[in-house]
Amino acid sequence: MTKLEKFFMRIGMEPDTEIEFTTEFLGRVQTNSVLHIAYENLDILDHKPIILTPDAMYEKIVLRGRGGYCFELNGFLTAMLRVMGFTVTERFARYLRGESEVPMRRHRVCVVTLEDGDYMLDIGVGQIAPRLPLKIEEGLIQEQNGETYKFLRDAEHGWVLWDMYHGDWREYICFTDDKAIDVDFVQPSFFCEAHPDSVFNKEPMIAIKTEDGRRTIDGRVYKEFIGEKLVCIEEDISDARMADLLENAFKLTPNP
Secondary structure (H helix, E strand, O other), X not given: XXXXXXXXXXXXXXXXXXXXXXXXXXXXXXXXXXXXXXXXXXXXXXXXXXXXXXXXXXXXXXXXXXXXXXXXXXXXXXXXXXXXXXXXXXEEEEEOXXXXXXXXXXXEEEEEEEOOEEEEEOOOOOOOOOOOOEEOOEOOOEEEOOEEEEEEEEOOOEEEEEEEXXXXXXXXXXXXXXXXXXXXXXXXXXXHHHOOOOXXXXXXXXXXXXXXXXXXXXXXXXXXXXXOEEEEEEOOOOHHHHHHHHHXXXXXXXXX
């Protein structure tokens, strides 16, 4: 079985899926990826180095049934889309949601070029996030899964993606037109792994999308959401419950 066939099986698609160079096909890949691959930081917590080569990410996510965070998940998606024959570049982005000041660049996104323009794909966010490609076009209102997005241009920050939240627009992420390469993400990923100010090396941060919402673990608190509505919460989960959730709710195997 080829690497691509194993990838399709990992995200719940048929191994002989026919590749189509359309937004609809990209949407299937993106949606299936976030429904089957968890956002998680378990290797960071276990002090296992994050290796961002395509082979290492494939081995972790496909062969070992694990997840990762944005540097891994979107790097992995980029590599697989290139195997399929898509024209893909990457951007080094700032994550703006919830920030009061301009943050450092520590987010990675894919940009796929189709005949009708460029589309952003991102499977590396544990919170509410697009599940379908977003066309990079200024002012275009794009609705999906009950969420609303738009890109605006900014003289300093380039493309700024906004999302609608409780009736108001808020900044989500931003990136310039400068194309990034794999090595650009090594240093910020190491910051997230090792720096004392990083939020990624303190406690479990795990999430996966569901058909109508998402599941999360923050520290020892498990939550289930339908849309934005919290429908289940478990606090102070035990090690045994954590292991059960990782396997059954988040579709991954914990570190040995």
